[in-house]
Amino acid sequence: MSFSNKCRETADACRFCWMCRHICPVGNTTGQERNTARARALSLSLVGRGAAELKGDLVQNVYECALCRACTEDCKTGWDPVLFTREARREAVLAGEAPEAVRLLLETYAKTGHIYGAEPRNKAFSDAQKRHAAKTDTLFYLGSDARHFAKDKALGAIALLERAKVSFTVLEKEPESGRQLSFLCGDTKETRDAMQAAANLYASYKTVVFYEPEDARAAKQDAPELGITAKAKLTAFPAYLETLIGKKLKVKKGKNVYTFQDPAALARALEDVSSARAVLSACGELKEMLLSGKETVLAGDLILDRYLHETVLGMAKRRWDEAVNMGVKTLVTADTAEYLALSATKPKGVRVITLEEAVAECL
Ligand code: SF4
Ligand code: SF4
Structure with missing residues (x-):
């Protein structure tokens, strides 16, 4: 097992301050302290010092993270908690200590080029x-x-x-x-x-x-x-x-009220919180919910779903609770995993559509 110095430093830098506790979609869904960057920093810091082994339940816990980087945004140390999680996954895979579910996904990838297996025909x-x-x-x-x-x-x-x-x-x-x-x-x-x-x-x-x-x-x-x-x-x-709206796609602004579910990868990694909003503002009224933009909360992930299905559905349900409490009627997604999880957990009286569906209904 060979953690890089940066990985060790990042895990050791954790102040165990709990400031990342309230923003983790997995931890908030399971209610378990183990599902926080803080808990992972503690266990991986022990591994880095040779006081614990990277195997068994500790590795399982390393995979109970969506890599959504909400904790990275909020970590008071300025270090990136995702860094040690990803490095621990690499070391676990290389040491043959990955959980069974992960091993099976990797076997499928080796056979088909995708962890999901052969692409269905349509x-x-x-x-x-x-x-x-x-x-x-x-x-x-x-x-x-x-x-x-x-x-x-x-x-x-x-x-x-x-x-x-x-x-x-x-x-x-x-x-x-x-x-x-x-x-x-x-x-x-x-x-x-x-x-x-x-x-x-x-x-x-x-x-x-x-x-x-x-x-x-x-x-x-x-x-x-x-x-x-x-x-x-x-x-x-x-x-x-x-770039197409108003030029190649002439939308008519209607009376629909849309709320955008920012995909974490789009809002945090690519720092794009404006494009989808510009598109939706051309189609109708835009209404924000709490924890939007860079503070978005993940509502689905299809890789995590392979081995933590109920947790992923729980994440989507929590997002619906936040949306419904804000009076959201139409939630718009730009990420297939989130669309599917939100569709599967949709309460009555609201709808979830994709960004392109919002545009199509205004043409
Ligand atoms: S990356 Fe996301 S899922 Fe993982 S610990 Fe941080 S907030 Fe939780
Ligand atoms: S916010 Fe950062 S320093 Fe604080 S507990 Fe979470 S990972 Fe550790």
Whole structure:
């Protein structure tokens, strides 16, 4: 086991001040102190000093984190608690100590190139892909989450771009962005290889539009941190959509009141809290709920969902409680994982729609 000095320093820097306790979506859902950056700092600090072993329940706990970086925003030390969590995951995987559920996901990745396994077939999606198979300047990278679990949403986004008459390419098969291995293993050779393969693909386009914020983060933040860059304009879907509104997409402002659920990767890592709001303001009235923008609370994650399904649903339910208390009627998402978890837990009298659906209903 070999934690870097920075990892040890970061875990040791924790003041155990509890200031990250109230903002952790996992900890708030389970109600367990173990699910906080503070508890992880304590246990990994012991591991770094050789006073505890990185195995068993301690490793399980390392995986009970969505890497949403809410604690990073709030940590009073100015250090990044996610850093030691990711490094502990890498060391656990390399030492063969990853939990069984994680091992199975990695085995599936090794066989299929995705932790979710083979991509399900869908005729409407195949037809859309064939319409956009030709090479253009713009790659619309849909990502594993939508392609495996929400092809209808991906089709809605494709339909909107078709309505805007922009030319773009959709690949029959996409290499995974590197986000899945980064989440499960941190910085390993396999993660770098996946990100490099994806970057090589991006580099053959002038622009790459990422439907999923987590894939955009992998390409725009995580890969460059590993020295992997692509000579292409990399943009998340909400920012791309904003450039079309009022030009290629003539929306009519209606009476709908929308509230945006900021994806953590978009708001915190990519620091984009304005694009989706500009889009929604053109469509109707925008109403904010508490803990929005960079302070957003994660409402879903499809990797975490593979082994902590009930916790992920609990996170979404808590987000609904916050939204309903603020009188929210239409919650708008820009992340497939959040859309699915919020749909599965939706209370009566409210609705959840995607950003492109909000635009489509105002055309
Ligand atoms: S990254 Fe998110 S889920 Fe993980 S400890 Fe921090 S706030 Fe909790
Ligand atoms: S806010 Fe930072 S210093 Fe305070 S307990 Fe959390 S991780 Fe430790």
